[in-house]
Amino acid sequence: xxxxxxxxxxxxxxxxxxxxxxxxxxxxxxxxxxxxxxxxxxxxxxxxxxxxxxxxxxxxxxxxxxxxxxxxxxxxxxxxxxxxxxxxxxxxxxxxxxxxxxxxxxxxxxxxxxxxxxxxxxxxxxxxxxxxxxxxxxxxxxxxxxxxxxxxxxxxxxxxxxxxxxxxxxxxxxxxxxxxxxxxxxxxxxxxxxxxxxxxxxxxxxxxxxxxxxxxxxxxxxxxxxxxxxxxxxxxxxxxxxxxxxxxxxxxxxxxxxxxxxxxxxxxxxxxxxxxxxxxxxxxxxxxxxxxxxxxxxxxxxxxxxxxxxxxxxxxxxxxxxxxxxxxxx
Amino acid sequence: xxxxxxxxxxxxxxxxxxxxxxxxxxxxxxxxxxxxxxxxxxxxxxxxxxxxxxxxxxxxxxxxxxxxxxxxxxxxxxxxxxxxxxxxxxxxxxxxxxxxxxxxxxxxxxxxxxxxxxxxxxxxxxxxxxxxxxxxxxxxxxxxxxxxxxxxxxxxxxxxxxxxxxxxxxxxxxxxxxxxxxxxxxxxxxxxxxxxxxxxxxxxxxxxxxxxxxxxxxxxxxxxxxxxxxxxxxxxxxxxxxxxxxxxxxxxxxxxxxxxxxxxxxxxxxxxxxxxxxxxxxxxxxxxxxxxxxxxxxxxxxxxxxxxxxxxxxxxxxxxxxxxxxxxxx
Numbered sequence: 001x002x003x004x005x006x007x008x009x010x011x012x013x014x015x016x017x018x019x020x021x022x023x024x025x026x027x028x029x030x031x032x033x034x035x036x037x038x039x040x041x042x043x044x045x046x047x048x049x050x051x052x053x054x055x056x057x058x059x060x061x062x063x064x065x066x067x068x069x070x071x072x073x074x075x076x077x078x079x080x081x082x083x084x085x086x087x088x089x090x091x092x093x094x095x096x097x098x099x100x101x102x103x104x105x106x107x108x109x110x111x112x113x114x115x116x117x118x119x120x121x122x123x124x125x126x127x128x129x130x131x132x133x134x135x136x137x138x139x140x141x142x143x144x145x146x147x148x149x150x151x152x153x154x155x156x157x158x159x160x161x162x163x164x165x166x167x168x169x170x171x172x173x174x175x176x177x178x179x180x181x182x183x184x185x186x187x188x189x190x191x192x193x194x195x196x197x198x199x200x201x202x203x204x205x206x207x208x209x210x211x212x213x214x215x216x217x218x219x220x221x222x223x224x225x226x227x228x229x230x231x232x233x234x235x236x237x238x239x240x241x242x243x244x245x246x247x248x249x250x251x252x253x254x255x256x257x258x259x260x261x262x263x264x265x266x267x268x269x270x271x272x273x274x275x276x277x278x279x280x281x282x283x284x285x286x287x288x289x290x291x292x293x294x295x296x297x298x299x300x301x302x303x304x305x306x307x308x309x310x311x312x313x314x315x316x317x318x319x320x321x322x323x324x325x326x327x328x329x330x
Numbered sequence: 331x332x333x334x335x336x337x338x339x340x341x342x343x344x345x346x347x348x349x350x351x352x353x354x355x356x357x358x359x360x361x362x363x364x365x366x367x368x369x370x371x372x373x374x375x376x377x378x379x380x381x382x383x384x385x386x387x388x389x390x391x392x393x394x395x396x397x398x399x400x401x402x403x404x405x406x407x408x409x410x411x412x413x414x415x416x417x418x419x420x421x422x423x424x425x426x427x428x429x430x431x432x433x434x435x436x437x438x439x440x441x442x443x444x445x446x447x448x449x450x451x452x453x454x455x456x457x458x459x460x461x462x463x464x465x466x467x468x469x470x471x472x473x474x475x476x477x478x479x480x481x482x483x484x485x486x487x488x489x490x491x492x493x494x495x496x497x498x499x500x501x502x503x504x505x506x507x508x509x510x511x512x513x514x515x516x517x518x519x520x521x522x523x524x525x526x527x528x529x530x531x532x533x534x535x536x537x538x539x540x541x542x543x544x545x546x547x548x549x550x551x552x553x554x555x556x557x558x559x560x561x562x563x564x565x566x567x568x569x570x571x572x573x574x575x576x577x578x579x580x581x582x583x584x585x586x587x588x589x590x591x592x593x594x595x596x597x598x599x600x601x602x603x604x605x606x607x608x609x610x611x612x613x614x615x616x617x618x619x620x621x622x623x624x625x626x627x628x629x630x631x632x633x634x635x636x637x638x639x640x641x642x643x644x645x646x647x648x649x650x651x652x653x654x655x656x657x658x659x660x
Contacts, residue, residue, distance in 0.1 A: 019427075020647065053397070053424035055643055056386035067383070086416045086442075094383035097349075112416075311642070313385055317350065 003182075005101070006074040006289035008151035010143065010173045011062025012135040012159050012166065013080030013104070014114040015087040018126075018274060018312050019054030021119035026127055031119065036128040036190045038162060039117075044131035047117050056087075057313035058094035059116055060135075061189060062157040064275045064314045068282025068304050070099035072330070073321040074289065077101040077147050079173070083134035087113035098315065101147075107137040124270035124309060132163055139165045140172040148173050149180040152289040153211070155281075158189030158218075161197040174208040183288070185211035187281055188218035195221055202238075211241040211288065213281050219244055243284050243301075245277060251301065253284070253294040262298030265306045275314025279304035283320075300329050333512075335431070336404040336619035338481035340473065340503045341392025342465040342489050342496065343410030343434070344444040345417040348456075348604060348642050349384030351449035356457055361449065366458040366520045368492060369447075374461035377447055386417075387643035388424035389446055390465075391519060392487040394605045394644045398612025398634050400429035402660070403651040404619065407431040407477050409503070413464035417443035428645065431477070437467040454600035454639060462493060469495045470502040478503050479510040482619040483541070485611075488519030488548075491527040504538040513618070515541035517611055518548035525551055532568075541571040541618065543611050549574055573614050573631075575607060581631065583614070583624040592628030595636045605644025609634035613650075630659050 026033050029047065039047065058067075066076035078095055082088030084106040091113060095102050114135035119127045138160075148154055154177035160166040177184045186201075186209045188194050194201060201222065205212060212235060214222070219231040232252065236242045241255040250264040280301035287297030304320050311317055324330045356363050359377065369377065388397075396406035408425055412418035414436040421443060425432050444465035449457045468490075478484055484507035490496040507514045516531075516539045518524050524531060531552065535542060542565060544552070549561040562582065565572045571585040580594040610631035617627030634650050641647055654660045 048423060051423075051427065053388065053427040053645065056420065058383065090386065093378060093381075097381065097383040312647070313642075315383065317642070 003152045004075065004150035005077045005152065007066055007069045007153050007155050007285050008077040008079070008148055009062035009066045009155040010079045010160065010170055011060050011157045012114060012132060012163070013063060013082045013091050014060035014116045014130060014135060015091055016057050016059035016116045016118050016274065016314060017048065017054050018057060018118045018120055018272065019052040021052060021121055023121055026119060026121065031127050031129065033121070033127050034125050035192050036130060036159070039129045039131050041131055044115065044117065044129070047129055051117060051119065055312055056090070057315065058091045059275070059314045061159055061187065061278050062155055063095055064278035065155060065282045065285065066100045067095060067098045067315045068279045068320060069286050071316040071320040072282065072286045072300065072304070072324055074286045077151060079143055079147070080104065081107050081134050081138040081142060083107050083111060083113045085112050087115060088134065105142065107134040109134065109137050111136065118274050120272045120274065120312070124273045126272060126274040135166070136163045137165070138163065138169050140169045143169050143172045143176070145176050148176040149182070151182060153183045153185050153285055155185045155285060157187050158193045158197070158201065161193060161200060174204070178208060183210040184208050185213065185285065187213040188222060191217040191221045194218050198222060205238055209239050211243065212239045213243045215245045215277060241288070245280055251280065251298050253298050255294055258294070260294040260298065262295060262302060265302035267306055268310055270309050272312045273309050275308045276305045278314060279308040279316065296329055300324055303327055303329065333482045334405065334480035335407045335482065337396055337399045337483050337485050337615050338407040338409070338478055339392035339396045339485040340409045340490065340500055341390050341487045342444060342462060343393060343412045343421050344390035344446045344460060344465060345421055346387050346389035346446045346448050346604065346644060347378065347384050348387060348448045348450055348602065349382040351382060351451055353451055356449060356451065361457050361459065363451070363457050364455050365522055366460060366489070369459045369461050371461055374445065374447065374459070377459055381447060381449065385642055386420070387645065388421045389605070389644045391489055391517065391608050392485055393425055394608035395485060395612045395615065396430045397425060397428045397645045398609045398650060399616050401646040401650040402612065402616045402630065402634070402654060404616045407481060409473055409477070409499070410434065411437050411464050411468040411472060413437050413441060413443045415442050417445060418464065435472065437464040439464065439467050441466065448604050450602045450604065450642070454603045456602060456604040465496070466493045467495070468493065468499050470499045473499050473502045473506070475506045478506040479512070481512060483513045483515050483615055485515045485615060487517050488523045488531065491523060491530060504534070508538060513540040514538050515543065515615065517543035518552060521547040521551045524548050528552060535568055539569050541573065542569045543573045543614070545575045545607060571618065575610055581610065581628050583628050585624055588624070590624040590628065592625060592632060595632035597636055598640055600639050602642045603639050605638045606635045608644060609638040609646065626659055630654060633657055633659065
């Protein structure tokens with residue numbers, strides 16, 4: 001069956017609040033640098049009060065990724081839960097405006113649209129505290145089978161393993177995708193997410209995943225090893241296509257038994273790494289959906305990541321299609 | 331009497347929605363490039379729908395300026411009206427977090443916090459459509475005499491001439507400031523504002539203003555001339571201190587009968603000029619409040635403007651105090 005979308009993603013719909021912070025601030029607030037922590041409404045309020053002045057930008061890992069796919073000229077769809085409030089309208093507007101298909105049924109509950117308090121240190125590293133809010137209310141009913149069946153690749157974020165109903169939505173989307181002969185992709189999202197849900201993630205990968213995205217820490221956490229090569233080997237044994245980012249060392253794509261190392265693209269000033277992994281995934285997913293070779297997939301990912309770390313916020317500000325065409329990649 | 335604040339400002343409290351746009355978009359939407367237009371709630375909704383994906387950042391001209399004063403290490407206070415909603419909380423948080431004294435009484439009306447839809451073209455120019463919302467509800471009761479009396483300089487934005495009750499608040503603040511022997515500063519804000527309220531602005535300047543900020547177009551609109559030198563001469567004849575920005579040609583400060591031309595600071599990539607004039611005013615006001623020489627005042631203004639045009643959003647992302655110290659200006 002031909003597809004209407006290159007990528008359909010299911011994720012936690014979140015608006016980011018990005019603000020500069022010092023390392024002292026992170027340790028004073030007991031925040032693990034570079035990680036994502038879940039917080040409740042009360043903590044969100046108290047943490048926001050002591051953060052610096054910031055900017056608001058639509059986020060959510062898978063939402064950022066499909067925004068990147070659309071920016072590359074790909075056809076993308078998104079499933080996620082917002083509330084009927086100002087931030088929900090911002091989220092809906094932004095993802096739709098960049099060209100992603102998104103027709104949400106806003107939650108009826110009292111919780112507002114989810115938000116992520118992102119503290120960005122001088123080195124560009126981001127530390128995230130997420131109040132899921134309405135994203136907690138995503139259920140399997142939000143997953144439209146026709147939309148999932150119409151996508152080349154179904155992309156799921158590991159963050160969805162935290163809200164129980166969202167995990168069911170996740171499983172439903174994967175099941176529909178597999179049944180329709182589509183490829184199912186998963187990102188491990190965060191090393192702490194992997195620690196919390198290791199067995200369930202391994203089961204899910206074994207049963208459903210055609211493509212897995214991870215960074216080094218996440219891959220090693222999944223197999224409880226300190227040895228990157230061992231983790232890569234174990235993951236590649238379980239999944240047809242494995243994509244692992246290694247920061248300044250670039251990335252590795254293992255597919256069809258072949259390993260392709262892709263060097264990192266030259267980077268100017270690193271302003272804010274929020275969304276770097278998400279945009280890398282966007283480039284690779286676009287390439288995989290269009291059956292491009294692994295090296296081109298990796299280079300598209302690197303190009304998208306470089307654009308996003310040069311400015312505040314997790315989604316492209318410059319159309320990625322133009323950048324990729326200028327680089328001769330598409 | 332000694333002062334508690336370098337600058338106390340009264341302004342329209344606004345949250346900006348900034349998004350990239352093309353010149354074709356501006357003409358298609360009938361928007362005058364570089365200007366500020368007032369729009370109603372319905373138009374705000376329809377325009378937002380067709381804008382690109384954006385970011386939200388606290389704005390409002392005088393709010394941006396006092397944020398800049400605080401970022402320079404100055405003591406600043408703000409008076410403006412927000413609603414009791416998400417954007418109101420964002421505005422309050424951001425201006426407080428950067429160090430500005432702001433104790434608002436949120437409006438009780440049905441209108442949400444004011445927002446400005448800012449379309450930023452490739453050349454960095456910003457075109458603004460403002461839905462005033464709760465800012466319309468600012469009244470003289472919001473102006474606390476003790477706060478105004480405690481400031482070296484009372485700073486008022488010309489945009490306040492649009493909402494009638496805000497104009498009364500504006501007049502009240504100026505009256506209190508003059509009575510307390512403080513300096514009263516006014517920015518003309520926008521050439522169309524000047525066209526709309528020319529006579530009232532001239533009366534106000536003649537009666538109350540010690541310092542007037544303008545750009546070339548605003549100064550010429552005020553005296554209905556095409557000759558910049560004529561406008562500068564006419565304005566200087568009415569006010570003790572005149573500060574006029576001339577874009578790439580730098581700025582001119584006329585005070586105590588002497589004219590000081592200040593060259594523009596070297597500019598890297600212009601990303602978004604939103605807030606450039608506001609930050610220029612911040613640097614000059616800080617300098618004037620501290621009785622620095624006109625040249626240093628102008629250079630502080632240029633330094634603050636250069637920081638803000640290098641990124642999206644109207645307020646400093648890098649602490650201006652550190653930049654000014656590194657430049658040997660403070």
